[in-house]
Amino acid sequence: MYVYDEFDRAFLQERVVEFRDQVERRLAGELNEEEFKPLRLMNGVYLQLHAYMLRVCIPYGTLSARQLRALAAVARKYDRGYGHFTTRQNIQFNWIKLAELPDAMADLAEVVIHGIQTSGNCIRNTTTDPWAGAAADEVEDPRLYAEVIRQWSTLHPEFTYLPRKFKIAITAAKHDRAAIRVHDVGLRLHKRDGKTGFEVMVGGGLGRSPYIGKTIRDFLPEEDLLSYLEAILRTYNLGGRRDNIYKARIKIQVHEMGAEAFAQKVEAEWAEIRDGALKLDKAALDAIRDRFLNPALEDLEDAPASLATALADPDFARWHANSVAPHKAKGHAIVTLSLKPVGAPPGDATADQMDAIADLADAYAYGEIRVAHEQNLTLPYVRQKDLPALWAKLKAIGVATPNVGLISDIIACPGLDYCSLANARSIPVAQKLTERFADDARIADIGRLHLNISGCINACGHHHVGHIGILGVEKKDEEFFQITLGGKGNSKARIGELIGPAVSEGEVVDVVERLVETYLDLRTSPAETFIAAVQRLGTDPFKERAYAPR
Amino acid sequence: MPLVKNGAPAEDIFTAVADDAALPDGPVLVSAERFLKEADTLVARNDEIGVLWPNARDVAELKPYLSRLSVVALTFPKFRDGRAYSQARLLRERYGFKGELRAVGNVLRDQALMMARAGFDAFAFEKAADAEAFNKALATYSHFYQPTGDGRATARDVRVAHAGPAPVEG
Amino acid sequence: MTSPLQRKLKIAGPTVVTANRLADGAVVWLSPAGGWTDSIGAAAVGSTSEDVLRLLDIAHGDENTAVGAYPAPVRIGADGTPEPANLRERIRVSGPTVALPAGASAAA
Structure with a gap:
């Protein structure tokens, strides 16, 4: 890293001295x-329902074992242990x-982490593929540019x-694991004539007016990255x-101007500054590249014998099929911790x-941990031969549920249990859903299905891009939930479609189950995923069944 | 409003003049509308002239007059409204304005360093305590990550000047 | 956003003024003496728009002790003291409705 x-x-x-003084x-x-307020927000400090909340920045999702231990220590010393x-x-x-808070921040600064720009009307933490540097399908390591x-x-x-x-x-991978089309700016690294550059998308975002980002430039040479962003x-x-907080995101500006007019304005501004101080020449990029210490991976064979033996255990095999992804280096694997x-x-x-994960990262994964936007952790450098031993230890600490990418791998915001903006609770709905879909074999049969829950229209749970999206609303002091279908967050991002009236908290799990049963009945084969079936069939057959018994 | 200019308390010698008022002798500060309407007469006067420029108006309109303007005052209606940072950089870095660039409005010490980095050199603070703390506020950080036109050393400059030892995990 | 304050305030029933304490963020209520209490049962209850606006003025005048004050509906319980009247306020009184993760400490 x-x-x-x-x-x-x-x-x-x-920064700590400044914040302490403030x-x-x-x-x-x-x-x-x-x-x-803006000063504390710019340091990641919110005021929530019960207390202050500190959001700590994990630059592009990369943590060292030492940093994770420091986070654990802050959780114990200043918070409630989680x-x-x-x-x-x-x-x-x-x-x-x-x-x-100033003391907590001083502790974090000891391991060079902080809350800077995790809130406020500024440029937030740049996010990327949690598998960066390890993914088999990546063109180049995007972390260099995230750090730039x-x-x-x-x-x-x-x-x-x-x-x-x-x-x-x-x-920087074929498969978009960073949801770039729903960001204010999405950058897709690709190569043209041997040169590295970016497709630049602007104006994506969720919240009360969801938009998919528009491409304003197909190929931006890497040396121009910063000048173009500045433009x-x-x-x-x-x-x-600035007249209306709900219309202040760049997506509204892009929408109101039109992507083409917006692009022209950016290009005109860029023409003035592209050859200025922000030019990323080779020396500038190398200076940052040289500070990335990547593990010297051993020369290993794929599929070692010990792994083959372990795969005879159906529990291990299920986890392996679910939570282990191919690595760009032979004999290695990427492991997701649910x-x-x-x-x-x-x-x-x-x-x-x-603490336990930090120890396991040190023992098995070159001391590096990633945070994935699906709210899971990833160990990006694991030897395949270590997988059985690692699995046993992950299982012992409760982070080896084989549900990665499945229906119970729910993305949810904190909701009304914590958040002062929420209209409804997200966590209890997520809990009930995971209990309904607790059977590992059943959820594996259902297959890939992204279920996202937001407790209000601000959409922190990204419900718009869930294959099934759930949005909490409040009516006369009761929680209701709107259900959307067919959203996608990847490179073919689309916004889910509302399937009908909001349902009560007591009904929401049943409705989801009926949507899933409809899919199981109508899929052409188990190879047809939920989202593929929704796209083929449209939402009508799902709507009919979802509301049928009412 | 305590004015700080070039790092020290300064007397404001400019008189703000309403659009329909007669011009007094001495340095004056006029609105953008009045300035553009009467620019030729205003810059021909023997006294210094300043303009109070709103943050929603393109500063490129000032280009023809910049060499004869002593002050451009850019406004922060609320300190959270950051348009004037971009205007300041454009005036300094693109249009080469050399006169006084004054921050007016909801000007507070916690933003003073950012304003200075964007090119402001005069600050009409709302609170006396903020004016007194100005130099401390400007010393909050010793180095900066990104270049602006302010000439302050950036991280990259520092790194190139002191190529340290190879990185080790710490 | 927490409830925006407008001079026209519609009061549906008994109402208290609540906020978060500046230093630690804890939930507090304006007390009849014009200070802050961490027990909703000891909160000052207003029943007219004028009452509640007066309480809000007191609260907003003390933003260095508690921040983000807003009116919250209450019910008067059997013992004559106010209780939260909606889900949000119940959660603010009693904490999250979900169990904290196993291994988490009950209090900081």
Whole structure:
């Protein structure tokens, strides 16, 4: 992973000093709440229903074992012994006290992590493929560019008070595991004539007006990445709407101007700055590339004998088929740790689990852990011959449920149990669904199915792009849930279609089950996935069955 | 409003003049509308002239006059409204404005360093305490990740100047 | 957003003013004495728009102690003290409706 230097460390120390001073001035009444709020948000500090929440940045989802232990320590010392991994590859602590936050941040700064720009109307943590550097289907390692963007965007003086938040995602693989089309800017790394560059998409996003990002440039040479981003951000900062918080994202600007007119404005701005100080020459890129310490993987054979023996155990075989993905290096594998055990809040991990995972990463995975946007963890460098031993240990700490990519691998926001914006609870619905779909063989038969739950229209659970999406709404102080069908978050992203009136909390699990049964009845074969069947059949046959017994 | 200019408390010698008021002697600050309407007369005066420029208006309109303007005051109606940061960079870095670039409106110490990096050199603070803390605020960070036109050293400059030891996991 | 404050305030029934304490974020209610209490049972109850606006003015005047004040509906319980009247406020009083993860400590 990228190794921070003295500069990064000094910067973070200065950040802690600055925030401590701001907290002291707030507590002394020298800053009022209106003045203080954006400052705390820019350090990842929200005020939720019961307490302050600290969102810690995990740059492009990459953590060292040491950093994960530091997160566990913060969870114990300042919080209630657990944390919640988010769809933006970050982690949140739910019970922090404002007065203690500067100390928590100082502890995190010791291992060079922080909460900078995890909230606020600024450029947020750039996210990428959790399998970056390991994926068999990747063109190049996207983390280099994510790090380039991290450095450029950190405390960017021009883009810290944007109309609204700004999220960038980047992928370099055939299969998009970073949901780039639903980001303010999506970057798809690809090659043209041997040169590295990016397809640039703008204006994607979910929330109350969901849009799929529009491509404004097919190929942006890598050396122009930052100048082009600066041109996009400047166009947005000067022209994005500030009269209505719900219309302030860049997606609305792109939509109202039209993608073509927006692109022209960006290109005109870019022409002025492309050969300036932001040009990424080879030396600039190499300086960052050289600070990535990637593990020296052993020269190993695929499918070692010990693995073949272990596969005779059906439980191991089920997990292996579900949670282990091909690696670009022979004899290695990518392992996903499911943070979605039956009956638990999706994406939560206790401090004890974090410590145990850090130890396992050290023992089996070169000390590196990734956070996936599906709210699971990934060990990107595991020797295939170690898989049986690793599995036994993952199972012992409850992170080997073989449900990755299946119906119980639910993406959910914290919902009304924690969040001050939510209209309904997400976690209890997720819990009931995982209990209904607790049978490993049954969910494996159902196959790939993304189920996403948001507790309000802000869509932190990405319900629009769930194959089945669930949106909590409130009617006369009762929770109801709207169901959407057919959404997709990958390279062929689309927004799900609402299938009918909202259903009560008591009905939502039954409705989901009827949708699944409809699919099982109508699929051409088990090879036809749920989403493929929905696309082939349209939503009508599902709607009829979903509401039939009412 | 305590004014800080080039890092020190400064007296504001510019008189803000309403659009329909007669021009007094001495340096004046006028609105964008008035400036553009009377630009030729205004810049021909012997006194210094400044313009108060709204954050929703393209600063390119000022290009023909920049060499004769002493002050461009850019506004922060709320400190959260950051359009003037882009305007400041355009004026300094693209159009080469050398005069005083003044931040006015909801100007607070916690944004002063960002404003300075964008090219502001004068700050009309709302609170006296913020004006007093100006130099401390500007020293909050010793280095910066990204280049702007402010000439401050960036991470890359520092790294090139002090090529440190090879990275080791720490 | 938490409930926006408007000078025209519609009050459907007994209402308290609640906020989060600045220093630790804990849920608090405005008390009859004009201070803050961490027990909803000890909160000042308003039953007219004027009452509640007056309570809100007191609350907003004390933003250095508690922040984000807004009116919340209550029921008057058998013992004569206010209880939360909707799900959001019940969760604010009693905490998340889901069990914390096994191994999590009950309090910081």
